[in-house]
Amino acid sequence: MTRVVKALTIAGSDSGGGAGIQADLKTFQELGVYGMSALTAVTAQNTLGVQAVYPLESEAVTAQLDSIGADLQPDAVKTGMLFSSEIIRIVAGKIRQYGWNSLVVDPVMVAKGGSPLLQQEAVRALIAELLPLALVVTPNIPEAEILTGMTISGLPDRERAARLLHAMGPQYVVLKGGHDDGTSGVLDLLYDGQEFIYMDGPRIATRHTHGTGCTYSAAIASGLAKGNTVTEAISTAKAFIQAAIEDSLGFGAGHGPTNHFAYGNRHRGILP
Numbered sequence: 331m332t333r334v335v336k337a338l339t340i341a342g343s344d345s346g347g348g349a350g351i352q353a354d355l356k357t358f359q360e361l362g363v364y365g366m367s368a369l370t371a372v373t374a375q376n377t378l379g380v381q382a383v384y385p386l387e388s389e390a391v392t393a394q395l396d397s398i399g400a401d402l403q404p405d406a407v408k409t410g411m412l413f414s415s416e417i418i419r420i421v422a423g424k425i426r427q428y429g430w431n432s433l434v435v436d437p438v439m440v441a442k443g444g445s446p447l448l449q450q451e452a453v454r455a456l457i458a459e460l461l462p463l464a465l466v467v468t469p470n471i472p473e474a475e476i477l478t479g480m481t482i483s484g485l486p487d488r489e490r491a492a493r494l495l496h497a498m499g500p501q502y503v504v505l506k507g508g509h510d511d512g513t514s515g516v517l518d519l520l521y522d523g524q525e526f527i528y529m530d531g532p533r534i535a536t537r538h539t540h541g542t543g544c545t546y547s548a549a550i551a552s553g554l555a556k557g558n559t560v561t562e563a564i565s566t567a568k569a570f571i572q573a574a575i576e577d578s579l580g581f582g583a584g585h586g587p588t589n590h591f592a593y594g595n596r597h598r599g600i601l602p
């Protein structure tokens with residue numbers, strides 16, 4: 331029997347289905363990876379924004395991670411919305427306890443509409459507890475600014491921020507350039523502690539980018555779970571998110587979800 335590859339997402343639920351746990355599980359499935367989840371919070375959310383956030387009790391987070399750790403070893407793990415320093419400490423402790431090494435940390439802080447998904451006081455715990463465990467960290471520019479305390483405008487700033495982030499522990503830093511800066515391209519920067527690799531592509535003109543960061547980091551975790559190198563996993567993840575944005579579904583009156591079927595459609599010729 332072929333070995334089934336498994337990935338775990340530790341993140342919040344998005345009732346609208348475009349971001350969070352839902353985006354992660356759809357991405358795992360599309361990339362042929364068995365998905366598992368540990369919920370940190372329930373959000374009431376749609377394309378217009380976040381209407382409410384209900385963090386889970388510490389015991390609920392601990393119990394989910396112990397259930398998975400006791401029986402179902404994931405080949406890769408990603409974290410998304412963690413909400414509080416208390417949850418971050420639990421998650422980091424369990425990742426250490428179970429030796430989950432292929433870890434992608436998406437340092438989710440704010441939803442596209444501006445609602446906070448991480449308490450301000452939790453940034454320090456994220457840096458102290460979780461970043462040292464990460465194989466890959468995937469901040470967008472505003473998240474990188476908060477983590478490093480610096481303002482990022484030009485390319486030299488991005489490189490400086492990537493160096494600072496790398497010094498916090500992750501082996502690979504992916505500084506994402508999706509945030510609309512008025513340019514016609516998107517430039518993601520990959521830094522492995524030695525060289526900078528710029529990954530550039532066209533900026534797709536759309537407002538339907540809800541869940542891009544979640545989907546992208548879940549796609550990286552999928553590649554890692556399959557045993558791909560970090561560079562290979564990032565390259566497939568980039569193709570996955572680009573297709574998902576290009577063929578976005580256009581639901582809702584606000585920032586609609588991306589299309590998790592798109593990459594598979596292009597590779598398998600199946601329509602959703």
Ligand SMILES: Nc1ncnc2c1ncn2[C@@H]1O[C@H](COP(=O)(O)OP(=O)(O)O)[C@@H](O)[C@H]1O
Pocket residue numbers: 469470471506507508509516517518531532533534535536539541542543544546568571572575
């Ligand atoms: N409009 C866009 N066109 C092309 N790629 C995009 C666009 N928006 C985001 N991306 C890509 O999607 C991925 C997620 O990036 P980003 O949107 O910056 O994350 P986040 O959701 O955390 O803000 C990155 O690889 C980024 O380059």
Ligand SMILES: Cc1ncc(COP(=O)(O)O)c(N)n1
Pocket residue numbers: 341342343344349350351373375410411438440441442447539540541542543544545
């Ligand atoms: C539960 C949850 N987690 C994460 C995000 C961030 O979404 P994005 O990928 O658009 O930054 C979100 N809106 N909701």
